[in-house]
Amino acid sequence: MNFKFEDKEYDDSNLSDKGKLIVAKLQGIVGKKNQLSLEFSDLQILESHYNKLLKEELSKEKKVEDKKQ
Numbered sequence: 001m002n003f004k005f006e007d008k009e010y011d012d013s014n015l016s017d018k019g020k021l022i023v024a025k026l027q028g029i030v031g032k033k034n035q036l037s038l039e040f041s042d043l044q045i046l047e048s049h050y051n052k053l054l055k056e057e058l059s060k061e062k063k064v065e066d067k068k069q
Helices: 017-068
Strands: 002-005 008-011
Antiparallel strands (some): 002 008
16 A cells, blocks of 8 residues: 655555554544544534524523613
8 A cells, every 4th residue: 555654655565564553553643633623623613603502691691680670
């Protein structure tokens, strides 16, 4: 299998077992970073949504306080 490292193409069949393990670890890390990036984006959307909902609830509360006065 070929892989790219620092803008160069390499063939992993020329690597030692240790080198193959390192490549596999790095590929796993990149995959996990991509997964976390997507999850982070989802969390930002959710945070924004719940911030909006809370603002709506707080504005209702303020209106209730205004009516009491």
